[in-house]
């Protein structure tokens with residue numbers, strides 16, 4: 001059931017979480033499906049509801065930086081790195097750090113590390129505080145599908161499996177958090193997000209390694225599959241579109257008002273995410289656009305692309321996975 005994120009309903013959601021239930025809640029990135037991080041049964045239920053493989057670890061959400069002490073065991077350099085990054089909390093940055101014994105294997109998928117973030121969303125923060133424990137939460141979508149950026153998106157695929165969905169309006173950022181690993185000698189970017197690689201390189205005053213697809217990266221961040229964020233409708237990049245072999249019903253998601261690249265096809269529908277090609281606006285509307293076109297019985301979704309810098313790296317990362325390997 002979707003309910004407005006009023007103080008009363010946040011308290012109700014906290015009670016549900018305290019009693020071992022799962023609850024969907026808004027964050028500034030995407031909606032999360034939360035459970036008490038210390039309740040093995042509730043955490044197991046998240047995997048079950050999402051159809052998520054057990055080897056894909058969850059992000060733990062906190063409302064207070066001191067909670068890190070209970071979740072992680074930090075070395076001196078890790079403490080210093082967290083200190084350098086703490087200006088990004090609350091915000092769309094998840095840090096992978098050595099876990100403490102308080103965090104179960106189910107949450108971390110058996111890894112020695114745990115991903116932690118402090119979301120910049122008043123509802124999420126109030127909910128975590130009301131619970132009195134950190135909330136383990138993946139995105140509130142069936143595994144492999146497009147992440148939800150509204151309460152209705154959550155309800156569309158999980159309504160009968162989640163007792164409560166807190167509606168805090170559409171997510172401001174619209175793509176999942178940046179995931180940065182601090183477990184090795186050097187920081188490694190596991191998933192690009194709104195805290196950009198360029199910003200992180202400025203913070204650390206050096207180049208940061210980006211884990212590419214396949215081999216090593218999959219072990220580093222087990223959830224980063226090549227095929228993910230996928231609508232059911234086939235999807236291609238506009239630049240790969242073969243005009244000769246275009247099926248009848250094609251929908252286009254374009255990033256700006258410029259028409260040129262899209263010419264030559266009679267599109268069944270065209271969604272323009274930003275008149276000015278603003279990356280923030282594109283990111284915030286992208287998943288809703290994919291979901292909308294996926295419900296229109298199209299033969300093909302065609303999507304624009306952008307330069308892989310700044311927030312463009314996160315946008316292209318998600319789209320490349322949505323297009324997937326063929």
Ligand code: TXA
Pocket residue numbers: 027029030031032033056057058059094096108111113114115119137138139140175176177178179190191220221222223224
């Ligand atoms: O913005 C977000 O991060 C959203 C909201 C709800 O906070 N959450 C989210 O969770 O996107 P999820 O489960 O969809 O993605 C978590 C990602 C996965 O790619 C997972 O593999 C990675 O974080 N991850 C989690 N724990 C990890 C760990 N210990 N080591 C490496 N990667 C980890």
Ligand code: MG
Pocket residue numbers: 138139147
């Ligand atoms: Mg996800």
